[in-house]
Amino acid sequence: MSYLIESNHLCKKFGNKQALADINLRIERGRIIGLLGPNGSGKSTLIKIINGLMMPTEGEVFIDEKKPGVETKKIISYLPERTYLNEWMKVKELLDYFEDFYEDFRRERAITMLENLNIGLDDKLKTMSKGTKEKVQLILVMSRDADLYILDEPIGGVDPAARDYILRTIIGNYNENATVLLSTHLISDIENILDEVIFLQYGQIRFHASVDEIRMKEGKSVDQLFREVYRC
Amino acid sequence: MAWTLDADRPIYTQLVEKIQMDIVSGFYKAGDKIPPVRELATEAAVNPNTMQKALAELERLGLLYTQRTSGRFVTEDEEMINKVKEEMASKHIKVFLENMKQLGYDVEETISVIKELKREEEE
Known part of the structure; x- marks a missing residue:
């Protein structure tokens, strides 16, 4: 069986600074994976390389056996940390925009989710609160039939009720051919929905294990373990 | 409401216990159909693979059984x-x-x- 993400000896340097060092990943389909680590641990760099937005200094990464590029962009649905959508657009126009860009965009799915959250199709992004904007973006990203969803800090700025909805959206959209890779430092909120966690520290994989393995071996939650590993 | 789960024990074990409890307490009765994995996972707010594993364990214990096309049921063996x-x-x-x-x-x-x-x- 081939892996959805495979990386070998992946390294990234910015000048003298080693942002990623010898990352060897094997990630299968049908998983929900947490990419965890404090600020500056290399999460965003790794995500950018997987998305083909940055080149590694050494080593290589394959998405469905292909190097990041035009082909892999078709199967990756990416929620960046910062918004890239045009503020003046209405929700309706955003739907058109996604439909034009991505063959796998499912408009009806997006409309259902927008209705559930009482977001009007004629609402303008500019007039929305920060949390609502984040919800709209997540809905757009989750409405694609992608193989790999990469969500960079999807729950950072939203209130607990919206966080709950977002987590349910991720679970509800689960399918066994697709994997969700999400980065966050709000672990206690999300650890129940994760299969596996990858802890990054100083650009290296500190460990990669299933949530229940950690709880069984350590007798503590991933969140507690995280606090111990990264104690300042 | 998400199910209340302890933070320091495997999630899988707790799901098995919770559904076991739902069966012996009569929330699910003998012969009842139980909701599909994804629905249960969403309700509990847990990973679908973990829920799947818990249901498989309950099948192994004989409390649940699968009918290939129509879904998963509680045993009729009271x-x-x-x-x-x-x-x-x-x-x-x-x-x-x-x-x-x-x-x-x-x-x-x-x-x-x-x-x-x-x-x-x-x-």
Whole structure:
């Protein structure tokens, strides 16, 4: 069986600074994976390389056996940390925009989710609160039939009720051919929905294990373990 | 509402216990169809693969069975459900007796305390 993400000896340097060092990943389909680590641990760099937005200094990464590029962009649905959508657009126009860009965009799915959250199709992004904007973006990203969803800090700025909805959206959209890779430092909120966690520290994989393995071996939650590993 | 789960024990074990409880308490009755994995996972707010694993374990224990096309059902064997109920009860009682022992009550004393409480309640 081939892996959805495979990386070998992946390294990234910015000048003298080693942002990623010898990352060897094997990630299968049908998983929900947490990419965890404090600020500056290399999460965003790794995500950018997987998305083909940055080149590694050494080593290589394959998405469905292909190097990041035009082909892999078709199967990756990416929620960046910062918004890239045009503020003046209405929700309706955003739907058109996604439909034009991505063959796998499912408009009806997006409309259902927008209705559930009482977001009007004629609402303008500019007039929305920060949390609502984040919800709209997540809905757009989750409405694609992608193989790999990469969500960079999807729950950072939203209130607990919206966080709950977002987590349910991720679970509800689960399918066994697709994997969700999400980065966050709000672990206690999300650890129940994760299969596996990858802890990054100083650009290296500190460990990669299933949530229940950690709880069984350590007798503590991933969140507690995280606090111990990264104690300042 | 998401299910209430402890942070320091495997999620999978807790899902098995919770559904077991739903079966012996009669929330799901013998022969009932239970919701699909994704729906249960969403309700519990847990990973679908973990829920799947828990359901597979309940099948292994004989409390659930799958009918290939129509879904997953609670066993029709009420005797078996009762057996699980008794096992769960005896587990709870053992823990309780252990706690009472730490408080300095032996089994006989514990029983008489229970009887007394029951009498007070009935008055």
